[in-house]
Amino acid sequence: MTSRAADPDHLRDLTLLRRVRDRMDREYTQPLDVPALAAGVHMSAGHLSRQFKAAYGESPYSYLMTRRIERAMMLLRRGELSVTEVCFAVGCSSLGTFSTRFTELVGVPPSVYRDDPLAAAASVDTAGLPACIAKQVTRPVRSTSGRSGIEKRTPAGGP
Structure with a gap:
């Protein structure tokens, strides 16, 4: 068989x-x-x-939205674009949907994240981690437990 x-x-x-x-x-x-x-x-x-x-x-829609939010996080950290400009730059057609999904995945609204990108990651300790691992553990994820925001992840091989 x-x-x-x-x-x-x-x-x-x-x-x-x-x-x-x-x-x-x-x-x-x-x-x-x-x-x-x-x-x-x-x-x-x-x-x-x-x-x-x-x-x-995850569904194709969730995967796509997570990719868009990841790119939005990078654009917002740069601070060169408004939240509305970032929304459209990453392919979202509705500012309301973008803001809702961003808040759901990151834990803070995009306007707050733009002003203070560290606010969303404050609960995740990345000190001493290589940048590639820090990026992985702070990646926005849709919570299955009903809790939104960035969830702490354990790097591969960690406790």
Whole structure:
């Protein structure tokens, strides 16, 4: 009997899902929706959503919004753009939705983050961590526990 991991259809789907994820990473500023993403890899929208969540632990929409919020955090830290300009620069079409998702993922509204980027990460101790690990543990994540904001993560191999 063939295991699921070695199933040719499963491997093909994983390849297609990686293409979808890579497209979202590249084209996050574009108006992307699940039907358009699914059409690009010749899948139904429902199949793409189910397979994407199984492979990556979150829906395509959540993944895309997390990428957009990550880019927004960087733009807001620079301080050169207003919150509205950042919202549109990262591909969001609604300032209200952007602000709600930003607050949900980061723990503070974008205007507060722009004025004090350290406010959101105050509860996460990154002292002594390499920058690549500090970035990983302060990455915005959607909380499954109902709590919003940046959650403390333990680096790989840590306690």
